Amino acid sequence: xxxxxxxxxxxxxxxxxxxxxxxxxxxxxxxxxxxxxxxxxxxxxxxxxxxxxxxxxxxxxxxxxxxxxxxxxxxxxxxxxxxxxxxxxxxxxxxxxxxxxxxxxxxxxxxxxxxxxxxxxxxxxxxxxxxxxxxxxxxxxxxxxxxxxxxxxxxxxxxxxxxxxxxxxxxxxxxxxxxxxxxxxxxxxxxxxxxxxxxx
Amino acid sequence: xxxxxxxxxxxxxxxxxxxxxxxxxxxxxxxxxxxxxxxxxxxxxxxxxxxxxxxxxxxxxxxxxxxxxxxxxxxxxxxxxxxxxxxxxxxxxxxxxxxxxxxxxxxxxxxxxxxxxxxxxxxxxxxxxxxxxxxxxxxxxxxxxxxxxxxxxxxxxxxxxxxxxxxxxxxxxxxxxxxxxxxxxxxxxxxxxxxxxxxx
Ligand SMILES: [Zn+2]
Ligand SMILES: [Zn+2]
Numbered sequence: 487x488x489x490x491x492x493x494x495x496x497x498x499x500x501x502x503x504x505x506x507x508x509x510x511x512x513x514x515x516x517x518x519x520x521x522x523x524x525x526x527x528x529x530x531x532x533x534x535x536x537x538x539x540x541x542x543x544x545x546x547x548x549x550x551x552x553x554x555x556x557x558x559x560x561x562x563x564x565x566x567x568x569x570x571x572x573x574x575x576x577x578x579x580x581x582x583x584x585x586x587x588x589x590x591x592x593x594x595x596x597x598x599x600x601x602x603x604x605x606x607x608x609x610x611x612x613x614x615x616x617x618x619x620x621x622x623x624x625x626x627x628x629x630x631x632x633x634x635x636x637x638x639x640x641x642x643x644x645x646x647x648x649x650x651x652x653x654x655x656x657x658x659x660x661x662x663x664x665x666x667x668x669x670x671x672x673x674x675x676x677x678x679x680x681x682x683x684x685x686x
Numbered sequence: 687x688x689x690x691x692x693x694x695x696x697x698x699x700x701x702x703x704x705x706x707x708x709x710x711x712x713x714x715x716x717x718x719x720x721x722x723x724x725x726x727x728x729x730x731x732x733x734x735x736x737x738x739x740x741x742x743x744x745x746x747x748x749x750x751x752x753x754x755x756x757x758x759x760x761x762x763x764x765x766x767x768x769x770x771x772x773x774x775x776x777x778x779x780x781x782x783x784x785x786x787x788x789x790x791x792x793x794x795x796x797x798x799x800x801x802x803x804x805x806x807x808x809x810x811x812x813x814x815x816x817x818x819x820x821x822x823x824x825x826x827x828x829x830x831x832x833x834x835x836x837x838x839x840x841x842x843x844x845x846x847x848x849x850x851x852x853x854x855x856x857x858x859x860x861x862x863x864x865x866x867x868x869x870x871x872x873x874x875x876x877x878x879x880x881x882x883x884x885x886x
């Protein structure tokens with residue numbers, strides 16, 4: 487028995503968040519009501535604004551409410567001749583965290599998946615072709631996920647790069663640093679052997 | 687470097703939720719943007735409504751947007767002569783889940799804490815006295831938390847009940863069902879021994 491329809495509605499709505507089940511939805515709702523109503527109202531506004539105003543960067547397709555995202559409109563990064571292709575905007579955050587890459591990005595917002603009817607134009611490859619034709623790009627770094635679809639997509643884009651005489655590279659996959667060999671799955675380990683390189 | 691101020695604002699705002707750190711805030715924001723904008727908008731509305739419209743039941747002080755919550759306005763439960771006192775509205779949900787209690791409730795929305803300046807009227811004890819004086823209540827079940835403050839509050843309310851010649855009972859504390867004796871802390875185990883009862 488619920489004491490309040492609005493409270494039930496809030497608990498239900500919170501479950502749209504990944505990893506939030508009935509139990510944590512309840513804990514969240516009570517926490518906000520009891521201790522942080524102003525935080526709850528700020529979150530309502532932030533959600534409202536983000537869901538309605540955030541679109542995609544016209545250059546790299548990442549999330550932004552502007553025509554161009556902060557990275558694409560950064561002139562220093564615009565000078566780079568490297569373009570890193572990722573499946574999702576979240577991947578940009580992960581690459582940025584490494585602090586090792588200072589080039590540009592292109593976000594597919596998905597991967598090729600003929601079975602789901604997702605073809606080249608659905609993942610922005612017409613826009614990518616345009617960029618390969620018109621921009622000074624010397625290397626496309628393919629950082630799609632190491633899944634069947636991610637690999638297929640990487641190979642498709644590598645073919646596209648060949649047409650524009652641009653080098654395509656694939657990020658390395660193998661045993662994670664700090665990981666233990668006997669805990670790594672067989673596919674990763676095979677990849678790791680196939681991708682071995684000389685040390686001396 | 688963030689590609690979008692609104693996205694940063696959303697990630698920041700999501701951290702008002704208990705248990706949500708920077709990493710899960712990011713995952714939540716991207717999930718909503720990529721896959722569930724309508725869910726995000728529904729959540730914005732639910733938060734807005736809940737934070738502004740939910741107040742407290744005039745009878746039991748639980749959260750509700752109505753004058754009286756669903757439990758207090760349920761005539762069947764109003765017939766009960768039992769009143770269960772809990773510290774927070776979330777505790778009602780926990781008791782209801784047991785399916786074992788069909789009486790009424792009273793929510794303190796806190797506990798006595800002289801050091802924080804929280805006295806009897808701050809936890810609604812004037813309203814509780816009124817109820818003890820005017821309603822047909824035969825037993826007050828004290829289900830405050832087994833903490834120093836919860837115990838103090840329980841004893842204070844027990845004294846109050848004595849004035850109105852109403853029986854006050856305290857819920858049992860001890861080794862949890864399914865718990866193992868050697869994993870239970872010493873205080874709980876002492877409680878468990880002190881609260882022992884005859885089996886034959
Ligand atoms: Zn961009
Ligand atoms: Zn009520």
